[in-house]
Amino acid sequence: MKKIFAVFVLIFSVFLLFAENEPTSGNNNFTSPKQEKSSSLPNDQQTYSRPYLGWGIPAIFIGGLGIAGMIGFSVAAASCYDDFDHMAEWIGFSYAAAFSGLLGTGLIVSGAIFTTIKKPQEPKSVSVNNLSVSPIKNGVYASAGFNF
Secondary structure: OHHHHHHHHHHHHHHHHHOOOOOOOOOOOOOOHHHHHHOOOOHHHOOEEOOOHHHHHHHHHHHHHHHHHHHHHHHHHHHHHOOHHHHHHHHHHHHHHHHHHHHHHHHHHHHHHHHHOOEEOOOOOOEEEEEEEEEEOOEEEEEEEEEO
16 A cells, blocks of 8 residues: 555656646636736746745755665664664664654655746736936936836
């Protein structure tokens, strides 16, 4: 059951990595106002952002530290395994290794999902909202106000 779940998570992660933000249904008669605005740009000018990149990369890094902790706890548990007097330590290290490995794996998968999420960016437009010209003795002062 665990292998099936791991395969499902892997397939889902790969699907998110290569997923497009285009509708897949055959009925494209309805367009929302956001789609109308974004459709004014050609496809090669549409830009995407990754808004959760700031969460994904640290999660992957911390998950890697969790995997490193799992390796360290496993080595410590292996050194205690041969001596019967240290069996309680072996059990503690084994549980710590399992917990650290599961936590690290979960963080790596979550970070990979966060980094693959893409959202289309709204096109940035610049508009002039104020333009003034004032004559002076030696020339002209001009000022312009922009919204962007």
